[in-house]
Amino acid sequence: MASSHPPAQLPLPLLVDPADTVRHEGFDLPAHASxxxxxxxxxxxxxxxWGFPEDLGHTAQLVxxxxxxxxxLHTDSGRIGCSLQLRGHQLRIEVTDEGTDNCAPLPRSATPDEVNGRGLQLVGALAERWGVSAGDTRCGRVVWAELGTH
Structure with missing residues (x-):
């Protein structure tokens, strides 16, 4: 005898769009050169x-x-917060300091004989975008860069 109840419906598998996937890793370090x-x-x-190629790792390490x-070197921080956030095909790198001044880091034009002063120019050349945001209520700032992962 046939049942009068419709067959049970199985749930459809979830289709996850990689662009919706978010991964996060954060860590704090003392504000020391080491x-x-x-x-x-x-x-x-x-x-x-996370399975990313070595060249992306080298770029992220430089940033x-x-x-x-x-x-x-340029703040009076005791601790530095670092964060990686992967969203889809974009890696966001953030560094939070505890500096008490309000000036944002700016790229500068180093002369050919200067040893320092080119780092933010390199970041600007490697990142899709980068910038500086105000820190939380304590003080400081967040310097961030976004790198494409493909």
Whole structure:
């Protein structure tokens, strides 16, 4: 005898658009020169775990290195916050400092014989976008860059 009830419907599988996928990794470091190398290592390791190619890892390491170096050298921070956020095909790198001044880092034109002063120009050449935002209510700023992952 046939049942009068309709067959049970199975749920459809969820289709996840990679553009909707968000991954996040954050870490804090003391504002010391030795933290620059640590930030590079953490970023490189995380991008390898997420399965990204080595060239993206090198670019991200250069960006985090520049941002952490600037926070160490040019602010009175005790700690530096670092964050990686992957959303779809875009990697956002953020470094938060505790500086008490209100001036944002700006690229400058270094003379050919100067050793320093080219880092933010490099970031500008490598990133799709970069900028500076106000920090939280304590003080400081967030310097960020967005890199394409494809």
């Amino acid at each position: 933290s620059v190398a640590r930030a590079r290592a953490v970023v490189g390791g995380q991008l390898r775990r 985090i290195s520049e941002f952490v170096t600037n926070a160490v």
